[in-house]
Amino acid sequence: MGKVNLDWSNIGFQYRTTDYRYVSMYKEGAWQKGEITSDPNVVLNECAGILQYCQEVFEGLKAYTTKDGHIVTFRPDLNAERMIDSAKRLEMPPVSKEQFMDAIEQVVKANEAWVPPYGTGATLYIRPYIFASGPVIGVKPADEYQFRVLVTPVGPYFKGGAKPLTLCVSDFDRAAPRGTGHIKAGLNYAMSLHAYVTAHNNGFDENMFLDPATRTYVEETGGANFIFVTKDQEVVIPKSNSILPSITRRSLHYVAENYLHLKVTERPVKLEEVKDFAEAGLCGTAAVISPVGKIVDHGKEICLPSGMDEMGPVTKKLYDTLTGIQQGNIEAPEGWIHQIL
Numbered sequence: 253m254g255k256v257n258l259d260w261s262n263i264g265f266q267y268r269t270t271d272y273r274y275v276s277m278y279k280e281g282a283w284q285k286g287e288i289t290s291d292p293n294v295v296l297n298e299c300a301g302i303l304q305y306c307q308e309v310f311e312g313l314k315a316y317t318t319k320d321g322h323i324v325t326f327r328p329d330l331n332a333e334r335m336i337d338s339a340k341r342l343e344m345p346p347v348s349k350e351q352f353m354d355a356i357e358q359v360v361k362a363n364e365a366w367v368p369p370y371g372t373g374a375t376l377y378i379r380p381y382i383f384a385s386g387p388v389i390g391v392k393p394a395d396e397y398q399f400r401v402l403v404t405p406v407g408p409y410f411k412g413g414a415k416p417l418t419l420c421v422s423d424f425d426r427a428a429p430r431g432t433g434h435i436k437a438g439l440n441y442a443m444s445l446h447a448y449v450t451a452h453n454n455g456f457d458e459n460m461f462l463d464p465a466t467r468t469y470v471e472e473t474g475g476a477n478f479i480f481v482t483k484d485q486e487v488v489i490p491k492s493n494s495i496l497p498s499i500t501r502r503s504l505h506y507v508a509e510n511y512l513h514l515k516v517t518e519r520p521v522k523l524e525e526v527k528d529f530a531e532a533g534l535c536g537t538a539a540v541i542s543p544v545g546k547i548v549d550h551g552k553e554i555c556l557p558s559g560m561d562e563m564g565p566v567t568k569k570l571y572d573t574l575t576g577i578q579q580g581n582i583e584a585p586e587g588w589i590h591q592i593l
Contacts, residue, residue, distance in 0.1 A: 256365050256405075260372035263407045265538065270403050272362035274355045277385075278345050278397035286355055286399065288362050294398070301384025301394030308438040309338035310381035312537045313499075315360045315403070315592065317370040318580030323593040326578050328356050330499045331380070338435035339382055343393040347382060351399075353590075355380065359401045360592050366405050370579070373408045377538075409539035414571075416545025416560045417534070419473070421523065422447050422459035426474065426494075429465045433494030440496075444474030458534070460547055462523060463492060470521045473534055476542065477501040480521065481531035481566045483557075487514050488529070490521040500535045500574075506585065507573050514566070527554045531564030541571045 269292050276286030301307045311331040316324055332352035339346040347355075356378060360367065368374030379402050386396030424447040427433025432440055444459070451459045460478075463469040470478055470490045477498040480488040487508045489501060508514045526532070532544035545560035546553060558564030563571060576582035580589070 254365060255367075255369060258405065260368045260374045260405075261407070263368075263374055263405055265406045265409050266404075268366075268404045270363045270366045270405070272359060273403070274359040274399075274401040276347070276351065276355070276399040278399070283345065283347060283351060283399065286351065286358070288358055292402070294400070296385055297387045299387035299389055301386060301388045304388060305384070305391060306437075306439045306442070307342055307344055307384035307394060307397075308381065309335060309342060309344065309436055310379060310438060311335050311436060313356075313378045313380075314537060314578075315367055315376040315378060316578055316580075317367055319370055320580060321370070322580070322591050323360065323364065323367050324580070325356060325360070325378070325590045325592060327499055327503065327588050328353060328590050329587070330502070334436060334497065334499070335380065335382070338437055341432060341435045342437060344382055344384065345397060347399050352380065355399070355401045357592050359403055363403050364593060366403065368405050374405055376403050377406045378403050406538075409542070414539060414542050414563065416543040416556075416558070416562070417457035418455075418546045418548065418560075419458050419460045419544055420451050420454065420456040421547065421549040422451065422461050424450075424459070424461070425464040426459075426461040426471060427464060429463075429494060431494065433471075433492075434496060436496060441474065448474050456548065460523075463494070468522055468524075470523055470526065471495055475538075476534035476536035478521075479504060479533050479535055479541070479567075479570075480526070480529040481564060482528070483530045485514055485530075485566055487516045487566070487570075488521060489516065489518045491518045492520065498536060500537055500540060503574055503588070504535055504541070504570050507570060507577070510585075511573050511582075512566075512569055523549065529556065531558040531567050532556050533563070533567045533570075540575055541567055543567055
C-alpha cells in the first residue's frame with residue numbers, strides 16, 4: 253500500500269482526519285462487536301452523559317515504522333490496563349484488554365497509508381477513548397457508551413529539537429488528594445487548561461503543579477510526569493497517589509536501571525530540593541522527554557545546571573535509548589514492542 257502524499261518531515265503536531273476509525277457500542281449491559289468506519293463524526297443525544305457529567309476516559313500511544321519496515325506499537329498492553337483502571341474509577345464499563353488490542357490493530361492496519369515512513373521523525377498517534385453516549389439527567393452513570401479509536405499522523409512534538417523549557421510553579425491545583433489525578437480522564441485535562449493558558453500568558457511553557465494537600469511536593473505538569481537527575485547521576489522520580497502512572501515514565505525507569513545502569517529512586521520530591529538537581533525533564537507519549545532548563549517560583553528562579561541550550565547528558569541518553577528501542581534500533585525488552593504489520 254502506498255503512503256499518503258505528505259511532507260512527512262514537516263507535518264507538525266496537529267490533528268489530520270485519516271481514512272478510518274474504530275467504534276464499538278455498549279448497550280444492554282455488554283460491549284458490541286466493534287467495526288471500522290470511514291465516518292469521523294459522532295452523533296449524540298443532547299443529554300448524553302459525556303456532555304452533562306464528563307464521563308470520559310482516553311489513552312494515547314503511537315505506531316512507528318521501524319528500520320526494517322515493520323509497523324509496531326510500544327507497550328499497548330499497559331495502555332489497555334490503564335484504560336481499564338480509568339473506566340472503573342468513573343463507573344464506566346471497561347473494555348477488555350483483548351478488545352482494546354484488537355481495536356488498535358484494526359485501526360492501524362486500516363490506516364497503513366497514514367503511518368509515517370521510518371526516518372522522518374513522524375509517527376501515527378493513536379487515541380482510544382470511551383465516553384457516555386446514553387442520555388442521563390440525574391447525577392448517575394449512563395447506560396450506554398461508545399469505545400472509539402482514531403489515528404492521526406504527527407511530526408515531532410518539538411520541531412528542530414527539544415529546547416529546554418521554562419516552567420512556573422502554579423497557584424492552581426491539578427488534582428484533589430483523593431480525586432482522579434491518577435487516572436487518564438478528560439476532566440483532569442479540562443481542569444488544567446486555565447492554569448496552562450495563564451502560564452503561557454505570563455511567558456512560561458508549562459506549569460509545575462504541587463501536591464494539593466501541603467503544596468510542598470512536586471507532582472506533574474498538566475500532561476506529563478517529571479524526572480530529575482542528581483549531580484551524581486541518580487535518576488529521581490516523584491511519587492504520589494495523584495500522579496498519572498505514565499507508561500513513558502515507567503519505561504524510562506527500566507531503561508535507566510537496565511540499559512544505562514543508573515540508580516533510580518521513586519520518592520516524594522520537595523520543591524525546595526529542585527535547586528539541587530543537575531537535570532530535569534518532562535516525560536510523556538508526545539515528546540518522550542522534554543528538557544527543563546528553568547523553573548520560576550513566584551519570581552524566584554531555579555536554574556538547572558544543564559542550562560537552556562540543550563538536554564542534559566543523562567536526559568539525552570535516556571531519550572536516545574528509549575526512542576532507539578521504539579524505532580527498532582536497540583533491542584527491546586521482551587513484550588515491549590507489539591508488531592502489527
